[in-house]
Amino acid sequence: xxxxxxxxxxxxxxxxxxxxxxxxxxxxxxxxxxxxxxxxxxxxxxxxxxxxxxxxxxxxxxxxxxxxxxxxxxxxxxxxxxxxxxxxxxxxxxxxxxxxxxxxxxxxxxxxxx
Numbered sequence: 001x002x003x004x005x006x007x008x009x010x011x012x013x014x015x016x017x018x019x020x021x022x023x024x025x026x027x028x029x030x031x032x033x034x035x036x037x038x039x040x041x042x043x044x045x046x047x048x049x050x051x052x053x054x055x056x057x058x059x060x061x062x063x064x065x066x067x068x069x070x071x072x073x074x075x076x077x078x079x080x081x082x083x084x085x086x087x088x089x090x091x092x093x094x095x096x097x098x099x100x101x102x103x104x105x106x107x108x109x110x111x112x113x114x
Contacts, residue, residue: 001025002034002062004054016041019049019068021057040071049075058083 003024010016019038026032037057038049054072058080064072066086073079096102
């Protein structure tokens with residue numbers, strides 16, 4: 001089974017990613033890839049894709065990772081129906097009752113006139 005995933009390149013504290021097609025059982029850093037279909041720079045959000053190659057591998061059943069799904073959708077590539085779309089994370093406050101916006105509003109005392 002094939003997977004479309006990110007492979008980290010670049011230097012320390014400045015990652016750059018290749019978008020590669022690889023066997024799903026292999027580790028992303030193993031270096032053995034089937035094809036390189038693009039690149040992604042998280043600092044500038046620049047993405048370079050070979051859309052025809054990506055669509056070919058998606059048509060042949062390659063499962064993209066969750067981050068790659070977000071990148072491909074942003075670039076306008078239509079996902080097949082069987083691709084599991086990532087859930088939107090909703091952060092919930094642990095102690096919502098302690099937040100200032102949830103406290104009852106204090107009424108301001110009217111200023112006394114002299």
